[in-house]
């Protein structure tokens with residue numbers, strides 16, 4: 031019996047593969063070690079300090095995301111020391127910007143002032159746009175971090191709203207760097223970075239320009255990974271609350287990659303699209319069309335009624351009348367000119383089931399093989 | 408694709424040609440970029456335009472338009488001459504190698520340089536890189552197929568992959584990228600004139616008989632039908648009387664639009680079933696409103712042959728219906744009752760008549776899609792094709808000679824035009840152009856020209872220019888760009904009001920019947 035590659039976490043022993051981090055072993059075994067900056071598939075930095083754990087016999091806490099699992103070490107993920115450290119870190123984050131969600135036990139005077147200031151800054155009448163859908167807020171709640179007693183510092187960077195898709199609110203950015211990793215290591219668009227590697231204070235695009243003037247292609251990966259309210263889809267900011275929506279998983283209808291996506295639906299309308307994480311083929315990534323190109327679904331220009339052309343003009347018709355007309359016409363042409371006088375163009379846009387039905391209709395009912403689609407085009 | 412999307416990231420060398428992947432298949436391009444940045448894979452880009460991926464490439468080869476067979480033959484010439492080919496693979500898995508060897512013998516790098524404009528040394532380097540990679544993937548798209556020599560181009564790439572034993576292995580393969588979401592599925596489901604589902608030939612009596620029994624009909628045609636690109640001229644000549652168009656907009660996507668429009672107008676009866684009043688629908692006698700993807704249950708098959716679910720998220724507008732419902736209704740009224748409870752029931756029928764989908768059920772693909780071929784309910788699907796053998800047994804080499812494109816430049820039309828897409832729009836734009844943000848990023852059509860050509864023809868960046876070919880003319884905004892090579896301009900085809908396809912040539916590849924969108928001769932001048 032060999033004792034190689036065994037690690038103890040909270041008193042239970044687990045096997046690990048050489049090279050795995052403590053965080054990976056824990057997550058694989060459904061042990062929740064929280065983190066803010068860790069992003070699967072990218073190089074861990076340990077910068078947010080939330081994933082700290084206590085390793086028996088070591089003087090300092092270690093960041094689980096960047097510490098390799100080692101044989102026979104014994105790890106505690108929620109020890110009093112760990113919890114105290116996380117609380118401190120969370121307090122610092124909450125004090126670092128406009129995090130006006132977890133201040134409820136602050137002095138009443140500060141509360142009002144902060145509220146007013148935030149309202150002025152982001153023209154909102156409400157709290158943070160992602161209230162209730164924020165990792166930082168979740169953790170503040172989980173560790174009962176009691177508010178923001180320090181005055182928040184003046185925020186030097188103005189919000190960016192000049193592009194059509196993404197609002198960048200630097201006052202809520204905790205500089206976790208997930209967006210940078212998503213943009214550089216996952217999408218490899220290399221559009222954004224920290225302003226300085228040493229003591230970063232801002233995420234910048236190009237030489238601190240607007241996203242629209244940088245290499246950004248609006249894939250929105252950065253929004254999806256941002257744990258707080260610093261990056262939000264422009265058109266739903268302050269319009270849609272996460273708990274008002276229902277998520278339906280589907281496949282993107284644009285290109286042949288077939289990205290897996292969630293349609294977020296509110297009142298029978300799609301209000302947002304996000305990538306499905308952890309599944310093939312896209313592992314959460316999308317492109318600008320898939321993520322933002324859904325407005326056509328609810329366009330006023332959608333066809334809603336069958337139309338029949340009379341004297342060069344369309345008029346509305348019932349399904350009964352329209353399908354009867356089509357059936358009669360096709361029957362007549364088929365018997366007069368033969369089946370091969372009819373053609374069907376099926377579609378690379380509709381489902382397999384519908385292509386199958388179109389194919390069966392053409393071969394078995396029309397009795398011709400004149401069927402094709404625009405794949406060649 | 409013979410291989411999967413994820414598999415591309417594991418390649419040691421990637422030969423990428425005729426695909427502007429970052430714009431047309433953005434998420435797939437991330438796998439290619441990561442292969443380079445994370446794993447150090449060697450990327451060879453062969454493209455007349457300076458596309459984004461050239462920034463990630465080891466080598467960028469810039470061929471003359473329509474000269475693909477020549478550079479591919481040139482690479483094979485070098486590989487054989489230097490003995491870099493996979494002799495075991497060729498011997499055990501392929502046939503007719505000698506014929507290819509004889510043809511490519513003539514394509515020495517110097518001759519290839521003459522035809523393609525690619526420096527001889529670059530051909531040699533690219534050949535060495537691709538041939539010496541442990542696993543080399545070939546990735547291509549419409550830039551290879553939309554030529555009169557499109558079929559030859561595709562076969563040539565297959566030759567190259569077989570020559571180096573790069574088929575049937577992880578990280579290798581010949582990988583066409585499908586432009587539209589369900590092109591793969593439309594083909595798999597028999598949306599082609601010569602085959603039923605799963606590419607079973609209509610000329611095969613056994614297949615036809617068994618489908619007739621299954622469907623309860625007799626007298627199905629054994630004669631291959633017309634392709635889309637053949638239907639148009641037949642409509643023009645009056646042989647084709649009626650056309651039923653489902654969710655396509657040939658009046659923006661077809662080549663030589665002026666001719667296409669005349670042809671469609673000549674039809675006795677045109678039915679268009681779509682979600683919008685497209686340019687094509689305007690010409691119809693009857694327009695039928697259908698549901699869009701967000702209003703449907705069903706499946707799409709992606710470019711890696713993965714069958715994936717779509718699910719209804721919202722109610723359709725007004726009286727819009729499922730495309731299958733509408734067709735079933737018409738079939739029933741024509742005296743052949745067709746009815747299904749739901750798409751799931753249709754999929755069960757598909758599985759019963761489609762060998763490669765036989766093992767696919769909604770239950771199995773609930774979480775993760777399955778790659779066909781999936782011949783039975785316990786089969787895990789097939790991520791990589793041809794690992795043991797090819798469908799016909801041995802892989803067949805095709806000896807192919809270079810043929811110049813159908814239309815060449817001359818004094819009157821001195822420039823080449825090539826067409827394609829931009830990242831913010833999709834196909835004929837009927838969907839993406841309804842999203843304001845996408846329009847803001849890409850509001851209108853443009854012609855991308857090199858600085859030198861702009862100077863020669865006296866046109867300015869941002870000004871309007873008149874672009875004309877033998878078939879038509881359009882007015883578009885000028886974009887001077889270092890993406891363009893001298894002598895060739897690019898126009899995206901999304902914009903109906905400045906439709907690039909008014910200019911393009913309807914000359915077809917003799918086998919695939921794909922039009923030569925990627926090459927035609929034009930002239931350009933300042934707009935009056």
Ligand code: SF4
Nearest residue numbers: 213246247249250252
């Ligand atoms: S939208 Fe995409 S490209 Fe733009 S900054 Fe975010 S991750 Fe980078």
Ligand code: SF4
Nearest residue numbers: 203204206207209256
């Ligand atoms: S914008 Fe969001 S993801 Fe990016 S560093 Fe700030 S908090 Fe992190």
Ligand code: SF4
Nearest residue numbers: 282284285289317320
């Ligand atoms: S999200 Fe983009 S890359 Fe993915 S399937 Fe849709 S269009 Fe293609």
